[in-house]
Amino acid sequence: xxxxxxxxxxxxxxxxxxxxxxxxxxxxxxxxxxxxxxxxxxxxxxxxxxxxxxxxxxxxxxxxxxxxxxxxxxxxxxxxxxxxxxxxxxxxxxxxxxxxxxxxxxxxxxxxxxxxxxxxxxxxxxxxxxxxxxxxxxxxxxxxxxxxxxxxxxxxxxxxxxxxxxxxxxxxxxxxxxxxxxxxxxxxxxxxxxxxxxxxxxxxxxxxxxxxxxxxxxxxxxxxxxxxxxxxxxxxxxxxxxxxxxxxxxxxxxxxxxxxxxxxxxxxxxxxxxxxxxxxxxxxxxxxxxxxxxxxxxxxxxxxxxxxxxxxxxxxxxxxxxxxxxxxxxxxxxxxxxxxxxxxxxxxxxxxxxxxxxxxxxxxxxxxxxxxxxxxxxxxxxxxxxxxxxxxxxxxxxxxxxxxxxxxx
DNA sequence: TCTGGGGTCCTAGGACCC
DNA sequence: TCTGGGGTCCTAGGACCC
Numbered sequence: 001x002x003x004x005x006x007x008x009x010x011x012x013x014x015x016x017x018x019x020x021x022x023x024x025x026x027x028x029x030x031x032x033x034x035x036x037x038x039x040x041x042x043x044x045x046x047x048x049x050x051x052x053x054x055x056x057x058x059x060x061x062x063x064x065x066x067x068x069x070x071x072x073x074x075x076x077x078x079x080x081x082x083x084x085x086x087x088x089x090x091x092x093x094x095x096x097x098x099x100x101x102x103x104x105x106x107x108x109x110x111x112x113x114x115x116x117x118x119x120x121x122x123x124x125x126x127x128x129x130x131x132x133x134x135x136x137x138x139x140x141x142x143x144x145x146x147x148x149x150x151x152x153x154x155x156x157x158x159x160x161x162x163x164x165x166x167x168x169x170x171x172x173x174x175x176x177x178x179x180x181x182x183x184x185x186x187x188x189x190x191x192x193x194x195x196x197x198x199x200x201x202x203x204x205x206x207x208x209x210x211x212x213x214x215x216x217x218x219x220x221x222x223x224x225x226x227x228x229x230x231x232x233x234x235x236x237x238x239x240x241x242x243x244x245x246x247x248x249x250x251x252x253x254x255x256x257x258x259x260x261x262x263x264x265x266x267x268x269x270x271x272x273x274x275x276x277x278x279x280x281x282x283x284x285x286x287x288x289x290x291x292x293x294x295x296x297x298x299x300x301x302x303x304x305x306x307x308x309x310x311x312x313x314x315x316x317x318x319x320x321x322x323x324x325x326x327x328x329x330x331x332x333x334x335x336x337x338x339x340x341x342x343x344x345x346x347x348x349x350x351x352x353x354x355x356x357x358x359x360x361x362x363x364x365x366x367x368x369x370x371x372x373x374x375x376x377x378x379x380x381x382x383x384x385x386x387x388x389x390x391x392x393x394x395x396x397x398x399x400x401x402x403x404x405x406x407x408x409x
Numbered sequence: 410t411c412t413g414g415g416g417t418c419c420t421a422g423g424a425c426c427c
Numbered sequence: 428t429c430t431g432g433g434g435t436c437c438t439a440g441g442a443c444c445c
Contacts, residue, residue, distance in 0.1 A: 042413080080413050095445085098411045141416085141445045226443045259419075288414060328437085338412075342439060378414085 013149040013160045014276060015134075015183045016190035017167065019126065020199035022143035023083040025177050026122050027112050030061050031069075038088035038109035040072055043079035043099050049112055066110075073107035075099050078290055078375075082114050086199065126171045126179070133167055138276045146187050148276040159183060159204040168202065188272035189214065191223045210270035215242030222267050229264075232256070244268035281384070282324065286332075287314045288378025294336045297370035304377070311379040312361060316354035319381060325350035325390045326381035329360035333368055334376035343367045346383065350390040357381060 019025070023041040028034055049070060056064045079099045091106035099111070123142045131137050134155070136148035147167075149155030154163045160183030172178055178200040182193025185207050192214060196203035205213055219241055220230050236255065238244055244252070245268035253261035266272065289311065295304055319325060329351075330344030343364040351357065361379050 076410075078410085078413080080411095082413080096412080098413095101411055144445070224443070228442060257420090283417065284415095286415065290413060330438095340440080344438065346437065376413090 010150050010156055012185050013155055013183055014185065014187050014190045015147040015149050015160060015164055015181055016187065016194040017130070017145050017147060017179050017181045018194045019143040020178045020180060021083050021085055023114055023119055024085045026119050027115070029176055031064065032062050033066050034069070034110060036087055037066070038091060038106055039085045040081050040088050040093060040102060040106070040109045040111050041083045041114055042081040043075055043077065043111065043113060069110045071107065072099065072103045072109040072111045075103055075111055077292060122175055122177065125175055126177065129170050129174055130167055133170065134163065136276050136278055138278060146190065146276045149183060159206065161202055161204045164202045186272040187274055187276065188223065188267055189270050192217070192221055207270065214270055215240060215245060217241050219244060224267065241268050283384065284380055284382035285315055285318050285324065285384070286378055286380035287311045288332060288376055290376045294373035294375045296373045307377060309358060311377065312358040313354045315379050315381055316352055316357055319352035323387045324384045325352045325387050326384045328382040329357055329364065330380040330382065331361050331364045332378035332380065333374045335372050335374045341368050350385055352387065
């Protein structure tokens with residue numbers, strides 16, 4: 001089953017590779033004594049492990065006694081789980097779950113904060129191993145990629161399984177990290193397939209497998225069907241992907257709209273011709289923060305002003321470091337009831353200047369209801385261009401000498 | 410003591426232009 | 428003189444993903 005017997009052209013073979021419990025696995029490299037134990041990564045506001053590292057500064061990290069690690073039950077504050085080890089998942093905890101809720105389910109689990117530096121280091125490393133073997137790779141965040149196997153030597157052997165194993169093995173030998181791979185005719189199916197055999201597994205599927213291996217799955221397994229669409233499908237008595245595939249396209253279009261309905265029909269039939277894209281330009285950059293307690297624009301003005309300024313400075317720093325400027329400045333608030341509002345404003349010129357961003361974001365803030373307490377504040381810059389391509393607003397041409405710190409309005 | 414942070418894409422209405 | 432159509436930009440919200 002390598003090339004198409006009719007045309008002789010190679011079969012399209014797309015892989016999706018997903019690092020297993022990536023953030024947690026990276027920590028286990030540093031603390032191998034925690035292997036097999038329930039470990040949860042997340043939070044990070046209280047750096048419980050700072051104390052740990054300070055206390056055992058004279059010991060290599062792998063010799064720190066297990067009993068010394070911070071436990072989930074001792075955590076207080078807002079935050080969610082980024083990743084849980086498979087041992088921790090046994091307790092019913094997993095990604096995106098609130099830490100306080102998780103603490104009730106797995107009080108004895110060890111809790112470590114996210115170490116972005118370390119995670120990014122391993123992310124770069126595993127991706128460069130992949131591109132050395134198979135150059136057509138698309139980034140999908142820190143721990144996932146799509147890879148086009150179609151024209152890679154050996155990419156057709158056993159439907160891609162041989163190449164998948166080579167990549168898996170190369171990553172493990174270089175880093176000690178495992179991953180799961182799905183190989184399929186397209187990205188949509190590859191993404192599903194990579195979940196079939198986790199962790200450290202490989203799953204190969206063909207077009208002809210859609211009926212037997214994909215149709216029995218719940219609708220949520222389609223990447224792009226989230227909780228809202230799932231609920232609507234359930235109301236229409238559609239529970240499996242096969243249930244969707246059995247509906248006429250027009251019926252789906254009538255119920256879900258021209259674009260989403262048609263896409264859903266294609267997805268249920270395993271059809272997807274999106275290319276693996278090796279390059280992409282960012283659309284926006286943002287920074288946001290959730291406060292330890294809900295804040296009020298008037299009563300907590302000084303604190304909010306400082307946070308606001310810092311968010312603007314960080315976005316500006318991100319833009320400058322990465323060589324971008326933007327034209328649309330916006331703010332985001334999340335109220336105590338979790339309702340989100342956004343306001344934005346487009347400038348006549350591009351900028352990456354903290355003061356200009358701060359001033360414009362401040363104008364946006366004036367347009368939202370600030371009488372209610374809120375839990376999150378964010379600053380966003382969109383409509384980006386590379387600095388060297390853009391006609392930018394020079395900082396000294398920005399509205400001068402406005403109160404830019406400690407002042408929200 | 411529910412519910413992070415950084416993104417993308419889509420929709421939809423109004424402004425504005427030809 | 429009774430109501431064109433297309434196109435683009437801007438803004439706000441929402442779904443979804445990792």
